[in-house]
Amino acid sequence: MFRSPVVTTRHLWTGLPLFILLWKCFLFPLPMLDFWWHLKAGEVIVTSRTIPTADIFSFTAEGKPFVLGNWLAEVIYYLLYRLGNLELLLFGNALLVTAAFLAVYSLCWQATDRFRVRIFCAAIAALCFSVGVRTQVFSFFFFALYYWVLWQLHTRRRNLLWILPVLMIFWVNLHGGFFLGLALISIFLCAECANRCLRSNLERLPLKELRQIVFIFLLCLIATGANPQGYHVYTYVWTVASDPSSQKLVIEWQPPSIETARGMLLFFGPFFMTLVALVYSRRRPHPTEVALFVVSAAFAFTAMRNGIWFIILNIPLLARCFPDSLDQRHEKPYFASTTSDDAIRQQTHYTRVMQRPLDVVLACLALFVLALLSPWVHPRVYGGDLLAPETPVRAVDFVQSRGIKGKMFHPQEYGDYLIWRLWPQQRSFIDGRVHLFGEAFVREYQQVFCDSNWEESLARYGIEYLLLKKDPDQAEHQRLLESVRNSGRWIMLYEDNLSILFEKSNPHGMSGVQRQSGTRSQPPP
Template sequence: MRLTARQLFPILLFIAILLMTIRPIADPDFWWHLRTGEWMVASHAVPHADPFSFTNLGKTWTAHEWLSELVIYGLYRLGGLPLLILTFALVITAAFWLVYRRSPGRPYFAGFALLLGVLAAAPAWGVRPQMLSLLLTSLFLFLLDRYSETRSLKWIIPLPFLTALWVNLHAGFALGLGIAAVYLGSDFLEWIGSLVSPSGKKRNLRDLLPLAAVLAACGLAVLANPNGARMYVYPFETLFSSAMQAYIQEWFSPDFHRPEWQPLAWMFLALIGLAIFARRHRIPLAHILLTLFFGYMSLRSMRHVPLFVLAAVPVLAALAEGAAGAAREALKTATGSPVQKAPPLPGWVNVLLILFALLAAGGRFASVVSSQPEVERETFPAAAVDWILANQPDGNIYNTYSWGGYLTWRLRDYPVFIDGRADLYGDAFIESFLDIYRARPGWQEALADNGVNLALVEPGSAIGDALAVSPEWELVFSDENSLLFVRR
């Protein structure tokens, strides 16, 4: 097997990306997704009312990720947490492979732009339905790019069918409609431009009809879900929830003082710098519009950073290739001859490098799987839950927001106070939960009104400190990350 460096580079790049995407499960929402999948298998139904909390039991619930949750539970049944970790690592890697295929300047400019994007998006990865939405977003972009380049209908005919799948996996399906609309709008603007340009090629307005028809079909395909027409408005309710924007971390803006967000800052700087200094390089209007929009959204919310990466990497690669073109011309002028291509590497070198990369990925996977129990103990109140299961105290439980999903999975006989389904609980309830969590006046009465006899909270929290000094409560268990109180 004799490969040139250009051929070997993408292989090693994507093994490296796969290695980076393999990580332990620490997402607090994972556990209620897993529990929901189990509930559906047992009930042979999609939930339309809350079955897991005592505070909102029976309240209408739009389970927009129901198919993702069945997938998660099915994979768990087949291979446990290791299979889930590997599968979602492959899903994320596939999403970035499609980005690479869309990018000019392959392999090196596209590869290094992608690597920067991968590092920028890394904080958002996990075993979560959003990763399936990320893959479908990337696939939509890939298909629409191919259609824009070839005008062949074969690239956009799958979009309505993908929309029907997507709407059952995650509410991010709205991104697909929006992205298709941006491509259609870009075509319209270019048609307008062709009318006023004296020398440009005239475009026919009828050329817009195929994509417009497919976009309309995508809109109708949204109805192919168990929640019906409600899915037309659901994504926007979530997007404009004031409590979610104010209190849920992934909706916060990236903190550029933290090291994990530095690659995102570098990506913005690279885009700006190359846009200034690169020689002229035509970038599709749709790419520019999507990069600007998702760039703005990524500055508003960490949740949107991966979407910015999907849009911006091809633009960054194009700008880098344009900047390098001048350097190549200068080198050719200085030497009087074009740059020589590197010869193929010896076969044994190729095999050795690929084997080493695969061994590194395998070692990473084994390490992550072996560390999962420890990550669970450090991230969630595993020991406190063990105590509850062993002692079976009576009563409703007040719990920390980020632990509700874990309790839903492990404490089957204890409905939770709250979990990560913020859309179900609503802004008013989240505010009342936080009043208790911050031990504001009336917290004792609020717990009593909800029949709470157990409280599982973090050390150092305001409610934990208040419960510790209250004569009505007794601390029955504590460790490094949890306090468990029982009403006397």
């Protein structure tokens, strides 16, 4: 006899954080920066079976030493693309983000026996989690898994330290954030040693397990040498992390702002919630918890991109402190109305197997919504594309179809996509690899948009083509566009609603493309 699916209200609430996370993963298109050049690098590595050691993608830094520290992630990206195009790549990223989140969710679950607090804290983590398709997501996964393993040892649930050096072999080849794993082990070790030295009455790890942590740290340190650059990979990490052009000019490397929604979501919101919970909690925090909170908060204050590490480490701390902070305030909010799993089990409406149509309908509706948002269905149902709306697809189509090979100036945002679509026919002027170009060059690039002598600046690089944005909200781009139109030395080849392509004219007032095609310009499509 057919049985309807067993779905309880508790199942629906348990799945809510996962629904939020997957909804976010499928909501955002592929980014313009820091993705496309990685995909092209993966193609180069797979097809040539070599890992380039110098820049091959730009003409302004061509031949300059450049380490592909994320080479394995780039290979994975390209293989996913070959197997299932961009749709499979987006889906694979969603699975990786979900795997990282599940480690945090598990720690929230272990942190308290109050069901609603678990769901609330996990939902906060899902809302704040970074989900964009970037190689950094691999570090999210490994960092969360490192934290989960170390916390299992801290709470004496299980000892899985042996897996950390194995994970490090993969991590060091996937993303430069591998050093955060070493930092996390160091924080745990120092905090646990401090706890013993302070002779507090809090639970302390035995000396045997502290020695194990030291041994595992050394094994992880040795494992970082298992990459094509060996231990020179640390030079690459330091170069990227300390690059002045990134620190001063790239938005995500700027400190988070409390005045912006992004700053509140990625750091300040979780920070203040956790801080208040710590202050009002009757529970005495462990030195390890204090160390993780202070160090991760200080790190997150330095750059917006570092907020994710604070979220991974401290949302479980929020779950541990939140119930006690509520009791301390003598409040009876929604979160405290059901006190424990035992109490939940005693209440019929949480433990009785419910086959009510409403529960099944809600579960099916959630799955249906995620299916509609999936990269395979969403573009076909709602139209649009998986790419960011500002991606210059048609302009690049034109350049590709006409075989244009001269040196081209373009906005930085276009650089990564040009690498993916046009290399080696075209090389970028500048792209998302800001640390490769250096501060002086980046400032010179920025000066082009506001300097009346922009033609002289570009002439030094032998620029023959200009691919410019038509975004009316960016005044500097509009100024340059007007200056080009009024120059009389540049002929429009192509224009659409996003971009416009110019070629430098010869003394007779015609471009090379026009002489070949016999036309004055390409009309807007």
